[in-house]
Amino acid sequence: MKKYLSFLRIRFIAGLQYRAAAWAGMATQFFWGGMTILMYRAFYKSDPASFPMSMSALSSYIWLQQAFLALFMGWYYDGEILDSVTTGSVGYELCRPCDLYAMWFIKNCAVRLSRAALRCLPILVFAALLPKPYCISLPASLPAAPLFLLSMAMGLAVVTAFSMLVYISAFYTLTTSGVRILAAAVTEFFSGAIIPIPFFPEPLQRVFCALPFASMQSTPFLIWTGHISGTEALGALAMQLIWLTALLAAGGLFMRSALRRVVVQGG
Amino acid sequence: MLLRCQMQYRLSFLMTIIGQFLVSFTAFAGVYFMLARFHRVDGYSFSEILICFSVVLAAFAFAECFFRGFDSFQRLINSGSLDRLLVRPRGVVFQVLTSSMEFSRIGRLAQAVIMLVYALLTCEIDWNPARVLTLILMLVSGVTVFASLFVMHAGVSFFTIEGLEFTNILTDGSREFARYPLSIYGRGILRIYTYVVPIALFQYWPFLYLTGRSEDMRLMLAPLAAMLFVIPCAAVFRLGLRKYQSAGS
Numbered sequence: 001m002k003k004y005l006s007f008l009r010i011r012f013i014a015g016l017q018y019r020a021a022a023w024a025g026m027a028t029q030f031f032w033g034g035m036t037i038l039m040y041r042a043f044y045k046s047d048p049a050s051f052p053m054s055m056s057a058l059s060s061y062i063w064l065q066q067a068f069l070a071l072f073m074g075w076y077y078d079g080e081i082l083d084s085v086t087t088g089s090v091g092y093e094l095c096r097p098c099d100l101y102a103m104w105f106i107k108n109c110a111v112r113l114s115r116a117a118l119r120c121l122p123i124l125v126f127a128a129l130l131p132k133p134y135c136i137s138l139p140a141s142l143p144a145a146p147l148f149l150l151s152m153a154m155g156l157a158v159v160t161a162f163s164m165l166v167y168i169s170a171f172y173t174l175t176t177s178g179v180r181i182l183a184a185a186v187t188e189f190f191s192g193a194i195i196p197i198p199f200f201p202e203p204l205q206r207v208f209c210a211l212p213f214a215s216m217q218s219t220p221f222l223i224w225t226g227h228i229s230g231t232e233a234l235g236a237l238a239m240q241l242i243w244l245t246a247l248l249a250a251g252g253l254f255m256r257s258a259l260r261r262v263v264v265q266g267g
Numbered sequence: 268m269l270l271r272c273q274m275q276y277r278l279s280f281l282m283t284i285i286g287q288f289l290v291s292f293t294a295f296a297g298v299y300f301m302l303a304r305f306h307r308v309d310g311y312s313f314s315e316i317l318i319c320f321s322v323v324l325a326a327f328a329f330a331e332c333f334f335r336g337f338d339s340f341q342r343l344i345n346s347g348s349l350d351r352l353l354v355r356p357r358g359v360v361f362q363v364l365t366s367s368m369e370f371s372r373i374g375r376l377a378q379a380v381i382m383l384v385y386a387l388l389t390c391e392i393d394w395n396p397a398r399v400l401t402l403i404l405m406l407v408s409g410v411t412v413f414a415s416l417f418v419m420h421a422g423v424s425f426f427t428i429e430g431l432e433f434t435n436i437l438t439d440g441s442r443e444f445a446r447y448p449l450s451i452y453g454r455g456i457l458r459i460y461t462y463v464v465p466i467a468l469f470q471y472w473p474f475l476y477l478t479g480r481s482e483d484m485r486l487m488l489a490p491l492a493a494m495l496f497v498i499p500c501a502a503v504f505r506l507g508l509r510k511y512q513s514a515g516s
Contacts, residue, residue, distance in 0.1 A: 027436075028435060028436055028440075031436050031440060032436075032443075035443075035452065035456070038451075038452040038453060038456065039444065039447060039451065039452065042447070042451035043301060043305050046305055046307055046308045046309060046310075047306070050304050050305050052304075175279050177283060178278070178279045178280075178281070178283045178285075179282065181282070181283060181286025181287065181289075181290065182282060182285065182286045182289060184286075184290070185286060185289040185290045185292075185293055186289070188290075188293060189296065189297075194293055194294065194296075194297040195297045195300060195301060199301060200300050201300065201303065204300075
């Protein structure tokens with residue numbers, strides 16, 4: 001366990017070094033969040049009755065999305081890991097006395113955590129200072145706060161477990177660029193990154209909630225805004241747990257069968 | 268040559284095209300489901316919004332196909348490959364242009380064209396020669412503006428060395444948010460997009476004339492004004508090129 005923690009720490013600290021990139025990223029995200037909220041405002045003004053949540057809840061959702069973008073981004077893949085398969089340096093990794101799956105998993109989580117750690121606070125503070133209803137508001141209720149944290153952790157694990165499948169597919173395909181774009185497009189759409197899940201038609205929403213993608217960013221953010229609460233929130237958390245277990249199991253199996261056919265060339 | 272080179276990885280190439288298509292298709296689906304719920308936004312119907320969306324997307328995809336080399340320009344500077352380009356007896360712009368062309372963006376372009384055709388068929392526009400000309404001007408001007416933005420992005424990286432994420436606000440941001448007529452974001456934003464980054468000059472203003480919301484003939488010529496944007500962008504690039512001192516390696 002200790003060795004995985006040090007992988008986490010090393011990656012986390014390395015990620016904290018890119019501060020200029022973080023500032024540039026934050027500027028982009030302020031703009032993105034602001035414009036997105038202005039867009040929803042136009043829809044709200046056109047027909048407030050069709051809006052599935054309050055304007056203020058939607059603003060919270062958008063700002064959370066921007067603040068924690070790095071945790072849930074569906075298009076991020078660690079170039080180092082992908083290259084390690086193509087260049088063969090994965091051979092060294094296999095010599096280490098630790099599980100390759102666990103190591104990649106931890107490295108991925110660490111990169112996402114460090115990026116989010118650099119960016120989330122300034123964005124949240126800025127978003128809190130905006131006038132109502134365009135600012136981020138506090139969690140909808142007292143019990144929502146711990147549930148939100150728990151759900152965020154599980155969401156991060158689900159995102160990472162899903163991306164692991166793409167990494168492992170590199171053992172078969174070598175170039176993953178096509179798979180990556182496909183996976184990113186599907187993830188973004190079904191996880192509510194393009195438009196939040198409550199904006200889809202009722203029957204579609206039920207389908208979306210059964211997919212693993214809803215367990216990524218949608219569940220924690222909707223818990224924060226109070227869109228799902230009480231037993232419904234517990235149900236959503238259970239769903240996250242089920243998908244996390246399933247994805248981890250699938251990833252483990254996939255990895256084992258991939259490694260069985262790996263031939264590390266000498267030299 | 269670049270086309271043939273990219274075609275070698277046929278499966279990957281195909282997957283990338285499908286992926287590109289899917290990425291912009293999800294953006295389209297986003298607009299579709301929003302409009303399915305709200306029917307109209309700020310008085311604009313679905314097919315009217317599709318006109319804006321497809322013009323912007325087509326312009327972006329077309330510009331991206333050919334000007335992609337400028338997008339990764341900082342890599343040329345970082346690696347010192349720019350020096351190699353500079354000693355060759357051909358213009359730098361020409362060489363950067365030909366250094367990389369992303370044919371996989373055809374996925375995006377194809378979708379823009381399909382959307383545009385659909386929008387034009389369903390939208391009740393009272394066609395006359397002036398309106399056809401307006402549409403053509405919108406497209407041509409859009410390509411010019413996005414290409415200028417790519418060139419400016421490259422010019423800026425002469426000074427910053429590292430590619431800066433926030434120039435993406437101008438390129439990707441414009442593509443994302445100009446799906447809807449830019450007036451829905453409020454007056455302030457519309458002004459910025461008219462006077463600072465002239466996206467609205469080839470999107471919102473001529474669109475008013477195209478759909479018959481305004482009879483002002485001057486709006487038809489707004490895209491021409493947007494094309495002047497190429498001047499400051501080229502100037503930034505020239506200035507950067509003149510100040511350029513090699514990284515040394």
